[in-house]
Amino acid sequence: MQRITGSFETSGRDGEGLIAAFRAATKRFGDVVAADALTLGIVRGEFLSFLGPSGCGKTTALRMLAGFETPTSGEVFLDGEEVSAVPPYRRPVNMVFQHYALFPHLTVAQNIAYGLWQRRPRPERAEIARQVDRALAMVRLSGFGPRRIWEMSGGQQQRVALARAIVNEPKILLLDEPLAALDRKLRREMQIELQTLQRELGITFVLVTHDQEEALSMSDRICIMRGGRIVQIGAPADLYDRPHNRYVADFVGKSNFVDGVLREVSGALGRIETAQGLGLGGRMGGPVAPGARVTLSIRPEQIGLARAAQPGAEPVSVVNRIFLGEHTEYLVRHAQLGDLLVLVPRQAEAGAGGFAPGESAFASWHPDAALILPQD
Amino acid sequence: MRLYALAVFGFLYLPIAIIALFSFNAGRHASQFAGFSTQWYGKALANPFVMEALWTSVSVAFASALIASVFGTMAALALQGMRGRVRAIADALIYIAVMVPGIVIGIATLIALVTLFGWINPLLARLAPEGAAPQLGMGHGTLIAAHALFSMALVILILRARLEGMDRALIEASADLYAPPLATFRQVTLPMIFPGILAGFLLSFTFSFDDFIIAFFVAGSETTLPIYVFSSIRRGVTPEINAIGTMVLGASLVLLIAAQLILRRGRRAAGKDGG
Ligand SMILES: Nc1ncnc2c1ncn2[C@@H]1O[C@H](COP(=O)(O)OP(=O)(O)OP(=O)(O)O)[C@@H](O)[C@H]1O
Ligand SMILES: [Mg+2]
Numbered sequence: 344m345q346r347i348t349g350s351f352e353t354s355g356r357d358g359e360g361l362i363a364a365f366r367a368a369t370k371r372f373g374d375v376v377a378a379d380a381l382t383l384g385i386v387r388g389e390f391l392s393f394l395g396p397s398g399c400g401k402t403t404a405l406r407m408l409a410g411f412e413t414p415t416s417g418e419v420f421l422d423g424e425e426v427s428a429v430p431p432y433r434r435p436v437n438m439v440f441q442h443y444a445l446f447p448h449l450t451v452a453q454n455i456a457y458g459l460w461q462r463r464p465r466p467e468r469a470e471i472a473r474q475v476d477r478a479l480a481m482v483r484l485s486g487f488g489p490r491r492i493w494e495m496s497g498g499q500q501q502r503v504a505l506a507r508a509i510v511n512e513p514k515i516l517l518l519d520e521p522l523a524a525l526d527r528k529l530r531r532e533m534q535i536e537l538q539t540l541q542r543e544l545g546i547t548f549v550l551v552t553h554d555q556e557e558a559l560s561m562s563d564r565i566c567i568m569r570g571g572r573i574v575q576i577g578a579p580a581d582l583y584d585r586p587h588n589r590y591v592a593d594f595v596g597k598s599n600f601v602d603g604v605l606r607e608v609s610g611a612l613g614r615i616e617t618a619q620g621l622g623l624g625g626r627m628g629g630p631v632a633p634g635a636r637v638t639l640s641i642r643p644e645q646i647g648l649a650r651a652a653q654p655g656a657e658p659v660s661v662v663n664r665i666f667l668g669e670h671t672e673y674l675v676r677h678a679q680l681g682d683l684l685v686l687v688p689r690q691a692e693a694g695a696g697g698f699a700p701g702e703s704a705f706a707s708w709h710p711d712a713a714l715i716l717p718q719d
Numbered sequence: 720m721r722l723y724a725l726a727v728f729g730f731l732y733l734p735i736a737i738i739a740l741f742s743f744n745a746g747r748h749a750s751q752f753a754g755f756s757t758q759w760y761g762k763a764l765a766n767p768f769v770m771e772a773l774w775t776s777v778s779v780a781f782a783s784a785l786i787a788s789v790f791g792t793m794a795a796l797a798l799q800g801m802r803g804r805v806r807a808i809a810d811a812l813i814y815i816a817v818m819v820p821g822i823v824i825g826i827a828t829l830i831a832l833v834t835l836f837g838w839i840n841p842l843l844a845r846l847a848p849e850g851a852a853p854q855l856g857m858g859h860g861t862l863i864a865a866h867a868l869f870s871m872a873l874v875i876l877i878l879r880a881r882l883e884g885m886d887r888a889l890i891e892a893s894a895d896l897y898a899p900p901l902a903t904f905r906q907v908t909l910p911m912i913f914p915g916i917l918a919g920f921l922l923s924f925t926f927s928f929d930d931f932i933i934a935f936f937v938a939g940s941e942t943t944l945p946i947y948v949f950s951s952i953r954r955g956v957t958p959e960i961n962a963i964g965t966m967v968l969g970a971s972l973v974l975l976i977a978a979q980l981i982l983r984r985g986r987r988a989a990g991k992d993g994g
Contacts, residue, residue, distance in 0.1 A: 442888060444892040511897075
């Protein structure tokens with residue numbers, strides 16, 4: 344499996360190792376631009392996620408790959424071929440639908456066999472049965488073949504939908520919020536299962552989700568979308584450590600944001616001034632000129648809390664404390680910066696003990712850990 | 720309030736109960752119960768006029784229900800693809816078609832057919848050699864046509880509800896799994912709406928079988944069972960008529976209940992909890 348790092352935006356059908364690509368693909372529904380000039384390459388064998396808030400065009404992008412939507416303009420490539428005019432039933436991809444869309448009038452086994460059954464020439468019955476059994480085993484549902492769909496639990500239906508798609512060995516498996524209907528615990532299990540399955544099969548997975556945790560934990564690369572556009576593409580750690588703007592920093596992980604104006608830049612470091620006149624240093628996260636409105640982003644785990652004042656530390660008062668097991672999450676209040684979220688690992692509190700709400704403390708962070716980002 | 724409800728049910732069902740009761744009357748008279756007997760059922764079934772009328776009714780009901788189911792299904796599928804205002808107008812027209820009084824449909828159909836035949840028959844006469852020209856007139860064909868027309872609206876209504884309740888994602892899933900449109904229709908759409916088609920067929924059959932008003936206008940010289948009953952009542956109500964009425968009632972009830980059961984079972988199978 345190929346791993347891609349950094350921002351990777353391939354546009355051509357000639358791109359090596361690409362299983363699919365969008366080139367300036369735009370989809371309009373009346374006045375709504377659901378997908379706005381998407382340009383993106385999908386690498387053979389990768390696990391790619393589209394992440395973004397509701398209505399940002401994730402499903403539309405997926406449906407253009409599946410063939411349910413034709414781009415208003417631009418092109419979609421599958422395995423080197425322009426496929427805008429190819430109907431869904433001729434595309435070598437399969438989709439796991441959000442509400443599974445299992446056929447209620449067929450048994451579990453018949454559902455899974457559906458795709459094989461459409462092949463011409465039609466495979467032998469025994470061959471189909473063998474493959475169905477294999478797919479059932481793969482999703483740990485051996486023996487459930489003769490059941491009716493409504494006799495299956497939500498999690499089991501999810502697995503049937505998965506088996507129904509992978510049994511066809513598609514070039515790309517498309518998943519539209521496949522885990523949204525499952526409860527938390529089951530979702531976590533399925534995430535691991537999906538990841539394992541992807542490694543075993545070596546099939547390219549394209550997942551749509553608005554759950555950042557899901558995207559971060561499963562994907563090789565994440566494509567962050569907003570308003571039909573791609574904001575940033577990269578590996579999860581990349582997006583987390585080097586977001587291009589405030590939107591990405593906000594969407595990937597939790598962060599504290601301080602708005603201000605960029606006053607000076609020297610090399611990779613910069614200095615901002617908040618509305619209250621407080622000066623704060625940070626690392627430049629994007630190309631911004633002095634004088635521009637920017638946002639300083641500090642991850643909660645990058646902030647330390649201490650009882651004693653240190654040079655550069657900011658005085659705060661503890662507002663709230665949530666014990667999370669290996670971490671403790673504090674909400675602290677700063678006179679000028681407002682409320683800040685602080686995540687303190689368990690061992691850091693082992694000696695001195697935790698802070699109680701109402702207590703005063705000093706918050707500090709390394710200037711490298713504060714990112715100065717464009718505000719849009 | 721409860722008394723009132725009881726009275727309403729009494730008025731509704733008492734006459735029917737009396738008909739059913741007197742059909743088992745051993746005596747000749749419709750108003751005096753003279754012991755239990757099933758002789759009138761035997762008499763009714765042995766009466767050649769009754770049997771002929773029954774056959775006419777059954778064959779008309781079957782043919783019209785078949786036509787209504789096929790064309791109604793096609794119409795419902797076509798309507799499914801419509802959007803916006805066209806769809807709203809089409810929906811309204813279908814509702815109206817179901818609610819138009821039978822007598823209006825009867826008159827309208829009669830006038831339409833007479834006018835049509837007035838045009839076609841001279842043409843046929845001119846085309847065919849002397850004397851051998853087939854002439855169109857009221858009868859079996861017009862009965863079937865009129866009933867099929869009305870029943871079609873019923874079938875469309877039932878199927879629209881079913882198609883509406885069907886998850887569009889199922890069609891997409893089928894296409895995604897390599898089934899071309901025709902295969903998707905055969906393997907997904909048709910099985911999903913089949914209970915609706917069957918229920919529509921049964922309802923259409925029942926409607927046609929029981930209909931008097933429309934049939935009376937377009938039957939020509941044909942006699943359906945309701946028309947036979949009506950004409951023999953003019954010679955007085957006999958237990959034989961009661962027996963026929965009871966049998967028609969029984970058959971209709973069975974068909975209606977069957978249609979209801981099919982619809983309900985189909986709905987459960989396609990239910991949201993299943994998909
Ligand atoms: N068939 C359609 N007709 C009209 N507008 C549509 C259609 N499909 C999508 N849209 C619009 O396009 C935009 C993007 O929709 P899309 O379904 O791709 O969003 P999404 O990112 O998948 O959102 P969600 O997380 O809510 O599923 C939305 O504004 C939506 O209203
Ligand atoms: Mg969506």
